[in-house]
Amino acid sequence: MWTFFHKLGSPKWFYEISGKWLPWLAVLSAILLVAGSVWALAFAPADYQQGNSFRIIYIHVPAAFLAQSCFIMMAISGAIGLIWKMKIADVFVKAAAPIGASFTFLALLTGAIWGKPTWGTWWIWDARLTSMLILLFLYFGVMALQSAIEDATTAAKASAILALVGMVNIPIIKYSVEWWNTLHQPATFTLTEKPAMPAEMWVPLLVMVIGYYCFFTTVLFLRARNEILERERRTNWVKKLVSKEAA
Amino acid sequence: MNPKRKQRLILVLFLVIGFSSVVALVLSALNENINLFYNPTQIANGEAPEGARIRAGGMVLEGSIKRDESSLLVIFEVTDYNASIPVAFTGILPDLFREGQGIVAMGRMDGDGIFQADEVLAKHDENYMPPEVTDALEKAGKLPDGQDAIKTDAVK
Numbered sequence: 559m560w561t562f563f564h565k566l567g568s569p570k571w572f573y574e575i576s577g578k579w580l581p582w583l584a585v586l587s588a589i590l591l592v593a594g595s596v597w598a599l600a601f602a603p604a605d606y607q608q609g610n611s612f613r614i615i616y617i618h619v620p621a622a623f624l625a626q627s628c629f630i631m632m633a634i635s636g637a638i639g640l641i642w643k644m645k646i647a648d649v650f651v652k653a654a655a656p657i658g659a660s661f662t663f664l665a666l667l668t669g670a671i672w673g674k675p676t677w678g679t680w681w682i683w684d685a686r687l688t689s690m691l692i693l694l695f696l697y698f699g700v701m702a703l704q705s706a707i708e709d710a711t712t713a714a715k716a717s718a719i720l721a722l723v724g725m726v727n728i729p730i731i732k733y734s735v736e737w738w739n740t741l742h743q744p745a746t747f748t749l750t751e752k753p754a755m756p757a758e759m760w761v762p763l764l765v766m767v768i769g770y771y772c773f774f775t776t777v778l779f780l781r782a783r784n785e786i787l788e789r790e791r792r793t794n795w796v797k798k799l800v801s802k803e804a805a
Numbered sequence: 806m807n808p809k810r811k812q813r814l815i816l817v818l819f820l821v822i823g824f825s826s827v828v829a830l831v832l833s834a835l836n837e838n839i840n841l842f843y844n845p846t847q848i849a850n851g852e853a854p855e856g857a858r859i860r861a862g863g864m865v866l867e868g869s870i871k872r873d874e875s876s877l878l879v880i881f882e883v884t885d886y887n888a889s890i891p892v893a894f895t896g897i898l899p900d901l902f903r904e905g906q907g908i909v910a911m912g913r914m915d916g917d918g919i920f921q922a923d924e925v926l927a928k929h930d931e932n933y934m935p936p937e938v939t940d941a942l943e944k945a946g947k948l949p950d951g952q953d954a955i956k957t958d959a960v961k
Contacts, residue, residue, distance in 0.1 A: 725821060
């Protein structure tokens with residue numbers, strides 16, 4: 559198990575293995591996202607109260623899941639980078655931040671679009687919406703640190719600390735709807751109870767969620783590979799790789 | 806694990822736990838202010854600041870909606886099935902507003918104990934259902950747990 563862990567720390571090894579996985583991941587996410595969207599938009603039944611406007615859930619919920627999962631991943635990578643000084647962990651933190659920010663923005667945007675007809679307002683400063691906005695700013699913070707600090711090791715250290723400190727926001731987002739009175743409704747899906755939604759509605763949602771995770775992994779790998787090539791450009795294996803591509 | 810890594814691990818744990826407890830303390834101190842709205846019981850018990858602009862949230866009491874014939878004035882009662890307060894609102898209500906629906910109203914209590922609202926938002930719950938299912942359930946006289954009070958008027 560530990561050899562696997564240490565192998566994972568090698569940028570070269572990751573570059574090779576991710577290259578093999580990428581096409582599969584890309585195809586899988588394309589299939590899932592297309593199938594999920596068609597199913598969700600054309601075949602899933604409308605909601606009894608909201609009608610068709612509820613369908614935005616198929617974008618909103620997976621985006622919100624991803625926004626939080628991505629931050630957790632970033633914080634764990636940050637901790638690994640701080641403790642074990644693994645180069646690849648730093649690469650992941652840097653590669654993940656803009657993707658996470660995009661998903662957070664997507665969740666906020668779709669929430670606002672849905673909120674206007676359903677609640678009667680685009681935005682309200684309730685605990686869920688505000689903590690989600692803070693998450694977006696945390697992502698921006700990591701991105702700003704990465705571009706403001708020239709030295710990669712220092713930048714990685716600073717953003718890892720921000721990611722770890724920002725982790726405290728994740729349970730706040732999750733439980734905000736239970737701890738406080740909010741306008742945002744509590745979770746429809748929990749691990750312990752059956753969903754407050756019939757199967758013909760949540761199965762396409764599940765497809766979309768898995769599709770989003772595959773898409774996230776694909777984009778993360780692409781960005782991480784790019785970053786690795788840039789950081790390792792002086793090593794032999796990258797030089798060899800580049801000359802082979804050029805030839 | 807070598808001592809150097811162990812030391813860094815402890816440092817990281819210390820950072821995360823320390824910061825989390827700071828945030829937890831701040832949040833519990835601010836608990837009241839983070840709540841978006843007061844429920845009718847809290848208002849009835851005088852927990853809400855008097856005369857200040859506050860939000861009140863709860864269910865629209867069944868059979869309590871009265872519309873003014875000549876204006877957009879609507880008077881209804883907001884309840885948590887424990888206490889209820891009358892709310893007056895002039896304006897256009899959100900689509901989801903109906904009896905048994907959760908709402909959040911912004912405004913202040915006037916001298917007569919009526920909540921003068923200048924904004925009413927509908928609060929959607931976490932339950933989703935296709936319309937055929939609710940029709941069928943209604944015909945059978947059975948709705949999922951905790952919804953029977955709400956949906957009978959809402960479905961039509």
